[in-house]
Every structure is written in C-alpha cells, then in structure tokens.
Amino acid sequence: MSTKKNIRIPCTLCPGKEHSLFSDLPREDLDTLSMHKTCIRYKKGQTLFYEGTRPMGLFCINSGKVKVYKISSEGKEQILKLAKPGDFLGYRALISEEFYNSSATVIEEGAMCYIPKSNFLDILQKNPAFFRKMAKRVAHELGLMEQKLVTIAQKSVRERLAATLIMLKETYGMEGDESNLIDIALSREDLANIIGTATETVIRLLSDFKTQKLISLQGKKIKVLDAKGLVREADFYGR
Amino acid sequence: MSTKKNIRIPCTLCPGKEHSLFSDLPREDLDTLSMHKTCIRYKKGQTLFYEGTRPMGLFCINSGKVKVYKISSEGKEQILKLAKPGDFLGYRALISEEFYNSSATVIEEGAMCYIPKSNFLDILQKNPAFFRKMAKRVAHELGLMEQKLVTIAQKSVRERLAATLIMLKETYGMEGDESNLIDIALSREDLANIIGTATETVIRLLSDFKTQKLISLQGKKIKVLDAKGLVREADFYGR
DNA sequence: TCCAAAATATGATATTGATCATTTTTCATA
DNA sequence: TATGAAAAATGATCAATATCATATTTTGGA
Numbered sequence: 001m002s003t004k005k006n007i008r009i010p011c012t013l014c015p016g017k018e019h020s021l022f023s024d025l026p027r028e029d030l031d032t033l034s035m036h037k038t039c040i041r042y043k044k045g046q047t048l049f050y051e052g053t054r055p056m057g058l059f060c061i062n063s064g065k066v067k068v069y070k071i072s073s074e075g076k077e078q079i080l081k082l083a084k085p086g087d088f089l090g091y092r093a094l095i096s097e098e099f100y101n102s103s104a105t106v107i108e109e110g111a112m113c114y115i116p117k118s119n120f121l122d123i124l125q126k127n128p129a130f131f132r133k134m135a136k137r138v139a140h141e142l143g144l145m146e147q148k149l150v151t152i153a154q155k156s157v158r159e160r161l162a163a164t165l166i167m168l169k170e171t172y173g174m175e176g177d178e179s180n181l182i183d184i185a186l187s188r189e190d191l192a193n194i195i196g197t198a199t200e201t202v203i204r205l206l207s208d209f210k211t212q213k214l215i216s217l218q219g220k221k222i223k224v225l226d227a228k229g230l231v232r233e234a235d236f237y238g239r
Numbered sequence: 240m241s242t243k244k245n246i247r248i249p250c251t252l253c254p255g256k257e258h259s260l261f262s263d264l265p266r267e268d269l270d271t272l273s274m275h276k277t278c279i280r281y282k283k284g285q286t287l288f289y290e291g292t293r294p295m296g297l298f299c300i301n302s303g304k305v306k307v308y309k310i311s312s313e314g315k316e317q318i319l320k321l322a323k324p325g326d327f328l329g330y331r332a333l334i335s336e337e338f339y340n341s342s343a344t345v346i347e348e349g350a351m352c353y354i355p356k357s358n359f360l361d362i363l364q365k366n367p368a369f370f371r372k373m374a375k376r377v378a379h380e381l382g383l384m385e386q387k388l389v390t391i392a393q394k395s396v397r398e399r400l401a402a403t404l405i406m407l408k409e410t411y412g413m414e415g416d417e418s419n420l421i422d423i424a425l426s427r428e429d430l431a432n433i434i435g436t437a438t439e440t441v442i443r444l445l446s447d448f449k450t451q452k453l454i455s456l457q458g459k460k461i462k463v464l465d466a467k468g469l470v471r472e473a474d475f476y477g478r
Numbered sequence: 479t480c481c482a483a484a485a486t487a488t489g490a491t492a493t494t495g496a497t498c499a500t501t502t503t504t505c506a507t508a
Numbered sequence: 509t510a511t512g513a514a515a516a517a518t519g520a521t522c523a524a525t526a527t528c529a530t531a532t533t534t535t536g537g538a
Binding site for chain 2: 070072073074076078080092093095096097098101102128131132134135136138139140141142143145146147148149150151152153154155196235
Binding site: 156157158197198200201204219220 | 524525526527528534
C-alpha cells in the first residue's frame with residue numbers, strides 16, 4: 001500500500017498563500033481551516049481523486065505538482081490543467097454539487113492539504129466576499145476553458161505545442177539564469193495529452209523545434225532558447 | 240439601420256420561466272427586473288454583444304435562437320453554445336468581472352430582454368440563494384466545457400457530427416410526430432463551426448449519414464431517422 | 479552496478495480531413 | 509416570376525498527423 005504520511009502545515013505558512021484564493025480570508029477562518037485540514041505527502045503517480053466519485057473535500061497543493069485530466073471512452077487521457085503549490089483542486093465539483101468530472105494525479109511528489117467539504121462550505125456560506133471570489137474564479141476558468149476549446153479546434157498541433165511551451169515557460173520558468181528552463185517533469189506523453197495529439201508527433205515536433213534552435217532538450221527538461229521564435233510558431237498574434 | 244422595436248414582456252410571462260435561473264426568485268425581485276429591463280426584437284444576423292466589449296447587462300432570450308461564438312485569430316468562427324428561449328447570456332462575464340470573451344448573434348429572430356448590470360448585481364448581492372444558483376450554473380457549465388474540449392481533442396469529425404446531431408435532436412426536437420425533426424435553422428457552416436471542421440466536410444458526412452438512412456434532409460432542417468445508429472456512429476457508450 | 483521496463487526516437491505507411499475548384503440548388507427580393 | 513447571390517453539393521488533390529513497427533536511450537529499482 002501507499003506510504004502516505006500525515007503531516008501538519010499551518011495554512012498561514014502555506015507557500016503562495018498571499019496569491020491564493022484564501023489570501024484575504026480572515027485570520028479566524030484560516031485558523032479554522034488549519035485546524036480541520038489534513039496534510040498528506042503523495043508520491044509521483046498517486047491519485048488525489050477519481051472522475052465519477054463524490055467530492056468530500058477540497059485539495060490545496062502545498063508542494064509538488066499535479067495533473068488534472070479526463071479519460072475518454074477509448075481510454076485516452078486529456079489533461080485539462082496542471083496545478084502547482086498554492087493551487088486548489090476540486091472546488092468546481094463542490095460548487096456545482098456534482099461528482100468529480102476529472103481525475104487528479106501527482107506528477108511531482110509533494111504535500112497535499114485536504115479540507116473537509118463541510119468546513120469549506122461553512123466558510124463559503126458565512127463569508128459572501130469569499131464566495132464571490134470563488135464564483136469569480138470559476139467564471140474566469142470557464143473563459144479560459146472556452147479559449148482552450150477554440151485553440152484545440154482551430155490551431156494545428158505544431159501551433160498548439162509552441163503555445164503550450166510558452167505557457168509552461170511562463171508558469172514554470174525559473175529565476176535568473178535558468179529562467180528559460182521549464183521546471184516541470186512532463187513526459188512527452190503528458191505533453192501530448194495536454195495538446196491532444198499522439199506522443200510520436202510531440203517527439204517529432206520537439207526535435208524539429210530543437211533543429212530550428214527554438215528550444216534545447218536537457219534530458220526530460222526543456223529549455224526555451226528563442227521565445228520570440230516560438231511565439232511566431234504559435235501564431236500568437238491577435239489572440 | 241436596424242429596426243429594433245422596444246416591446247414589453249413581463250418576466251412573469253416569460254416562456255420557460257419555470258425552468259430558468261430566475262425560476263424561484265421572489266415575486267418582488269422578478270417585478271424589479273420586469274420594471275427595469277428592456278425587450279427588443281432582433282432579426283436574424285443581428286448581434287447582442289461582441290467579444291472584447293464590456294458587459295453592461297444580462298440578456299434573457301424570450302423568443303428566437305442565438306449562437307454564442309469566438310472568432311480565432313485567423314478569422315474562423317467557433318460556436319461555443321446555442322441559446323434558446325428561457326436561456327440567459329452574458330452572466331459569465333458579469334460574474335468574472337471581465338469583458339465578453341465571446342460574441343452572440345441571432346440565428347432565428349425573436350425578442351431579447353436586457354437587464355441592466357446594476358439590477359442583476361443587486362439581486363445577486365441581496366439574494367444569497369440566487370447567487371449560489373448562479374455559481375452552481377457556472378461551475379456546471381465549466382464541467383460541460385471540459386467535456387467538449389475532450390470530445391474535440393479526441394473524437395473524429397464523424398463522431399462529433401453524429402454526437403452533435405443527437406444533442407440537437409434532444410434539445411430542439413419537436414413534439415409528437417415531428418419529434419425527430421431538428422427544429423433549429425443552422426446552416427452547414429454553423430454546424431461546421433460547432434464541431435470545429437470545414438463546411439464541405441459536414442456536407443459530405445451529412446450526405447453519408449443520409450445514404451446510411453440515419454438522417455433525412457428536408458431543406459435546411461434535418462430529421463433523425465435512426466437515433467440508435469447515430470449514437471453508434473458517435474461512439475457514445477461509456478461517456 | 480546491472481537489468482528490465484519505460485521513455486524516447488526514428489522510419490514507413492495509412493488516413494483523415496482541409497483546401498481549392500466547379501456545379502447545382504435554394505432563396506430572397508426586385 | 510425572373511435574377512443574382514448565397515448556400516449546398518460534388519470532385520480532385522494535398523498536407524497534417526495518426527498509426528504501426530522497430531530501434532535506442534534512459535531510468536528506477538533489485
């Protein structure tokens with residue numbers, strides 16, 4: 001069985017707390033959350049929740065990275081989003097009062113906090129400003145998802161890959177010298193499942209981009225050498 | 240110029256009011272809305288709002304049908320959803336406090352009610368149950384959009400067309416004998432812009448389905464002859 | 479450190495669906 | 509009801525990408 005270990009991390013010490021959805025929650029509410037939550041270390045490959053199951057709480061990523069995806073009827077995985085420390089998972093299903101419509105699996109190990117549904121709903125209930133903030137977030141994500149739909153429906157695989165690399169660089173780029181290194185452990189297959197194509201196609205296109213000196217490949221990690229060039233490939237203008 | 244005519248339709252008389260988002264709004268709030276809204280007849284081709292503009296209110300469709308779509312950088316249209324009497328448009332942008340991320344154009348003429356932003360937000364503010372309902376709706380739509388994304392990313396055009404025809408039949412099917420007639424005036428181009436393909440491809444596939452006796456074509460309108468067969472084409476099982 | 483399995487890479491081929499060109503039909507309206 | 513424009517239909521061709529097959533490399537455990 002899994003070797004999950006229960007650990008305790010106060011919400012007030014959570015990385016990225018300042019920019020998270022909880023950022024301007026009153027101290028009192030934060031303490032309530034800290035009190036009731038559980039934090040567990042997950043290893044790569046372990047799953048936080050499965051599509052089709054009933055959500056019993058809210059996940060908050062303390063460290064590590066997670067992919068959120070759906071499995072189609074043919075068994076193919078489609079990654080809907082990637083989550084990093086400070087991100088929350090599972091609120092869509094809690095707010096819509098539905099089962100999970102996607103699964104979430106750890107791609108880089110770390111600690112995940114779990115806030116029981118009742119505590120989360122309590123705070124939503126008694127804190128209208130927080131509820132508005134959550135609703136605003138969900139509405140914003142709907143907008144993002146609509147844009148993604150258009151991109152997948154209308155852009156070529158090459159364009160989508162270039163656009164995804166730029167997005168990854170912006171989200172997972174490192175500090176200073178290494179700022180062009182995309183710091184997330186995505187396999188070629190994961191990348192293919194983000195943009196909706198075959199693994200071989202991603203591999204071919206990456207080596208193509210490498211030949212064009214747009215990127216360099218350092219093992220699994222990708223370095224962006226020519227962001228402008230990638231932007232050109234992505235046909236980013238006018239979006 | 241357009242020949243928009245201001246007409247008055249009390250919300251209490253709105254078709255589909257019973258099942259709309261406003262269904263269990265207190266009488267008092269409904270009257271406030273009725274008081275402040277304007278209702279205008281729109282002809283086919285007229286646009287309710289444009290992507291990139293600031294939302295100033297909420298649209299409610301009294302009669303007629305509307306398509307909601309985005310235009311990609313290459314100028315191609317992608318239809319995100321179709322709206323029918325009783326449906327609301329524009330609340331995503333109001334709740335996320337963003338500009339419209341899509342445009343809405345009338346495909347079958349009818350009357351559209353317009354509720355000023357301030358009135359809508361007032362009611363949201365003072366009526367937590369209604370706000371929860373709106374949030375729930377947006378979260379549900381996010382789930383639908385995620386499913387659409389997976390479908391477009393992973394299913395063939397043939398499967399998507401078959402699935403779309405089934406959805407259209409379920410949403411716009413008529414009563415009784417004519418229950419298999421899809422009662423919405425969509426051009427082949429519109430259909431192509433829903434499923435994300437070329438118009439010619441839709442035309443070819445439709446005549447294919449016709450040859451297979453899955454559908455029949457009566458002018459612009461499509462009749463579903465063999466729903467089971469279409470479901471098979473759509474590979475619907477297990478979704 | 480070595481081994482097996484997984485991931486990556488590369489090649490050959492097949493298929494889907496886009497694009498371009500042309501014809502036919504439908505439809506609005508003059 | 510005639511006519512011009514838009515929509516639908518059909519054909520020919522081509523490009524992008526999936527699929528299948530087979531190395532080669534990397535990696536995580538025993």
